[in-house]
Amino acid sequence: MPQPPPAEPGMREEEVDTPALLLDLDAFEHNLDTMAALLAPTGTKLRAHAKTHKSPVVALAQMRRGAVGQCVQKVAEAEALAWGGVPDILVSNEVVAPRKLARLAALSGIAKVAVCADDAAGIARIEEAAEAAGIRMTVLVEIDVGAGRCGVDPGPPAVALAERIASSPHLIFGGLQAYHGSAQHRRTKEERVAAIGFAAEGTRRTVEQLRQRGLACAIVGGAGTGTFALEAASGVWTEVQAGSYAFMDADYARNDDPPPFRQSLFVLAQVMSAPRAGVAVLDAGHKAVPTDSGLPLVHGFAGAVYAGASDEHGTLKGEGLPALGQKVRLVPGHCDPTVDRHDWYVGVRRGRVECVWPVAARGGMA
Amino acid sequence: MPQPPPAEPGMREEEVDTPALLLDLDAFEHNLDTMAALLAPTGTKLRAHAKTHKSPVVALAQMRRGAVGQCVQKVAEAEALAWGGVPDILVSNEVVAPRKLARLAALSGIAKVAVCADDAAGIARIEEAAEAAGIRMTVLVEIDVGAGRCGVDPGPPAVALAERIASSPHLIFGGLQAYHGSAQHRRTKEERVAAIGFAAEGTRRTVEQLRQRGLACAIVGGAGTGTFALEAASGVWTEVQAGSYAFMDADYARNDDPPPFRQSLFVLAQVMSAPRAGVAVLDAGHKAVPTDSGLPLVHGFAGAVYAGASDEHGTLKGEGLPALGQKVRLVPGHCDPTVDRHDWYVGVRRGRVECVWPVAARGGMA
Numbered sequence: 001m002p003q004p005p006p007a008e009p010g011m012r013e014e015e016v017d018t019p020a021l022l023l024d025l026d027a028f029e030h031n032l033d034t035m036a037a038l039l040a041p042t043g044t045k046l047r048a049h050a051k052t053h054k055s056p057v058v059a060l061a062q063m064r065r066g067a068v069g070q071c072v073q074k075v076a077e078a079e080a081l082a083w084g085g086v087p088d089i090l091v092s093n094e095v096v097a098p099r100k101l102a103r104l105a106a107l108s109g110i111a112k113v114a115v116c117a118d119d120a121a122g123i124a125r126i127e128e129a130a131e132a133a134g135i136r137m138t139v140l141v142e143i144d145v146g147a148g149r150c151g152v153d154p155g156p157p158a159v160a161l162a163e164r165i166a167s168s169p170h171l172i173f174g175g176l177q178a179y180h181g182s183a184q185h186r187r188t189k190e191e192r193v194a195a196i197g198f199a200a201e202g203t204r205r206t207v208e209q210l211r212q213r214g215l216a217c218a219i220v221g222g223a224g225t226g227t228f229a230l231e232a233a234s235g236v237w238t239e240v241q242a243g244s245y246a247f248m249d250a251d252y253a254r255n256d257d258p259p260p261f262r263q264s265l266f267v268l269a270q271v272m273s274a275p276r277a278g279v280a281v282l283d284a285g286h287k288a289v290p291t292d293s294g295l296p297l298v299h300g301f302a303g304a305v306y307a308g309a310s311d312e313h314g315t316l317k318g319e320g321l322p323a324l325g326q327k328v329r330l331v332p333g334h335c336d337p338t339v340d341r342h343d344w345y346v347g348v349r350r351g352r353v354e355c356v357w358p359v360a361a362r363g364g365m366a
Numbered sequence: 367m368p369q370p371p372p373a374e375p376g377m378r379e380e381e382v383d384t385p386a387l388l389l390d391l392d393a394f395e396h397n398l399d400t401m402a403a404l405l406a407p408t409g410t411k412l413r414a415h416a417k418t419h420k421s422p423v424v425a426l427a428q429m430r431r432g433a434v435g436q437c438v439q440k441v442a443e444a445e446a447l448a449w450g451g452v453p454d455i456l457v458s459n460e461v462v463a464p465r466k467l468a469r470l471a472a473l474s475g476i477a478k479v480a481v482c483a484d485d486a487a488g489i490a491r492i493e494e495a496a497e498a499a500g501i502r503m504t505v506l507v508e509i510d511v512g513a514g515r516c517g518v519d520p521g522p523p524a525v526a527l528a529e530r531i532a533s534s535p536h537l538i539f540g541g542l543q544a545y546h547g548s549a550q551h552r553r554t555k556e557e558r559v560a561a562i563g564f565a566a567e568g569t570r571r572t573v574e575q576l577r578q579r580g581l582a583c584a585i586v587g588g589a590g591t592g593t594f595a596l597e598a599a600s601g602v603w604t605e606v607q608a609g610s611y612a613f614m615d616a617d618y619a620r621n622d623d624p625p626p627f628r629q630s631l632f633v634l635a636q637v638m639s640a641p642r643a644g645v646a647v648l649d650a651g652h653k654a655v656p657t658d659s660g661l662p663l664v665h666g667f668a669g670a671v672y673a674g675a676s677d678e679h680g681t682l683k684g685e686g687l688p689a690l691g692q693k694v695r696l697v698p699g700h701c702d703p704t705v706d707r708h709d710w711y712v713g714v715r716r717g718r719v720e721c722v723w724p725v726a727a728r729g730g731m732a
Binding site for chain 1: 369383384417439440442459460461462463465466484485487488491508510514515516517518547636637638639640641645647649652653656657658675676677678679681690691702703706708709729
């Protein structure tokens with residue numbers, strides 16, 4: 001059963017129940033405005049990644065500032081967005097389960113949807129689902145531009161799949177998915193420039209080979225918060241898929257030359273035990289603030305270190321620690337899984353709760 | 367909004383939607399029976415920890431086999447259990463937020479509830495909440511027996527808090543919480559024996575000092591799946607609080623002389639991309655199978671290694687990998703946060719779905 005919201009509009013931040021997912025609305029809006037301003041002169045569009053925020057409210061705020069649509073990683077996310085009024089959704093991932101493809105096809109009555117493929121058998125499954133639903137589904141070919149995860153090689157293997165899509169009666173070839181995930185967190189700018197340069201070369205070559213076969217790429221999508229400026233400047237990508245930029249996290253802040261966004265996402269926690277000098281235990285462990293990209297930081301307590309996470313406890317060590325009962329903001333190590341741990345965003349501005357939004361697509365199902 | 371269940375009773379396991387939390391019912395029942403049989407001759411009772419399973423269905427199955435009640439770590443978990451018919455619940459943790467204490471007090475009309483404290487100010491807050499609710503609340507003193515997290519030192523500091531509880535008009539002194547969390551995963555038996563020997567010494571001394579002041583410990587609680595046999599044999603603890611034993615995980619399996627339980631909990635995942643020889647990408651990343659205690663193992667594919675987790679992708683490498691579209695069982699690194707990532711248990715036996723149970727207390731709120 002869903003958890004009740006930890007706050008109501010009008011409350012002071014100190015009254016919010018913990019642990020809670022806090023969104024600093026001034027910083028959040030700054031981030032959305034900044035991304036729109038940075039992309040405007042490049043001509044590259046934003047298709048923000050909703051795997052980060054999982055919320056049609058956030059999606060529509062991005063689209064009001066010029067985003068052309070949203071990316072998702074899962075059909076359940078596509079459903080939550082479409083049901084919440086988002087009109088243009090790309091599943092930037094492979095979907096091979098017939099039941100999921102049927103659900104995706106069912107959304108095409110209320111939103112423009114597209115999906116990726118990297119295998120002929122996968123394309124056949126999408127064709128079957130589209131035929132059964134009596135629709136034409138747009139399919140992008142995912143190419144591996146250096147991340148070594150999903151995707152076929154650039155060039156001829158990608159062209160072969162594109163031709164297969166184009167020749168399937170219920171499919172439309174929609175372009176290329178060319179995302180270099182692991183480049184986002186490479187620490188030095190030089191490493192990121194090199195990685196995206198490599199990705200651009202393979203992508204450009206593939207686009208050109210497709211063009212020679214008469215196959216136009218309506219979308220060439222990719223990029224994340226760590227590299228989007230490079231993809232946008234390349235002239236190769238038509239859409240960037242940054243998601244974390246709206247919230248930021250401790251991991252992105254560790255990049256040198258970090259992206260120009262403010263930390264807007266926090267987990268509010270309370271000191272529930274202060275048993276010894278130099279130790280304060282918070283009610284937010286790794287179930288509330290996942291540690292896959294490192295431990296969280298403690299906002300506003302310069303001498304405090306979040307030294308260890310167990311299921312429901314976070315142990316602070318250091319000097320000048322918060323006192324028993326005091327509430328503190330944690331900066332998550334990784335924003336995406338942190339959002340997914342909570343049912344509600346608590347939007348705050350100048351110390352007051354201004355809004356409470358559901359994390360509509362939270363959860364494990366694909 | 368809650369996710370729809372990924373399966374229905376009667377389905378074959380291969381038909382279950384992915385990612386899904388799978389419970390092998392034969393192994394699960396074996397584990398519950400085994401724990402009951404191991405504890406019976408010791409006289410020590412089981413108060414199973416519901417932070418692992420978050421389900422009144424599981425709690426009541428444990429109680430039908432002799433468990434005296436349940437532990438929880440959070441008030442939201444206590445609520446889910448009490449609403450689901452569990453009659454005896456200990457919050458084995460500190461609670462200091464007035465709103466949460468009011469919610470806990472409100473449960474006392476339908477269940478026996480108790481909570482822990484490790485600070486005089488915390489005790490004053492519980493007294494206030496109990497008085498406001500017009501009840502008497504049972505409070506245990508948490509002592510730090512070596513884990514270095516919450517809890518006062520054994521001996522006089524614990525006695526002072528117990529006397530404070532006993533002299534509070536709306537509180538009842540309920541005993542000691544003496545849990546050595548970090549001992550559970552110490553790899554060698556010698557390390558675990560030493561840690562629990564140290565914990566037993568401090569706990570025994572504190573019980574004796576309390577007795578001399580006329581304060582009896584109705585409960586002396588502690589222990590987990592890694593050490594419960596030691597606490598049960600010590601004659602010091604009256605209740606053991608194991609939780610993981612019902613499910614098990616890859617981390618417990620790495621202990622030498624691992625506890626005598628079978629792996630009953632799995633995450634079912636599907637290969638959604640097989641782009642190169644030696645690589646298969648699953649639809650279960652760290653959002654579906656958390657990695658705080660290491661990466662999951664691949665069940666039934668001896669040559670396959672789960673080599674990397676991103677948000678929604680798990681990359682398998684090796685030989686004899688599952689094919690595109692095939693479903694595989696993953697053994698979670700850590701069962702507690704894995705359960706908390708899912709809305710539903712899918713209970714399977716001999717290849718068929720037998721039941722679907724909600725993870726009733728899933729979620730971030732305390």
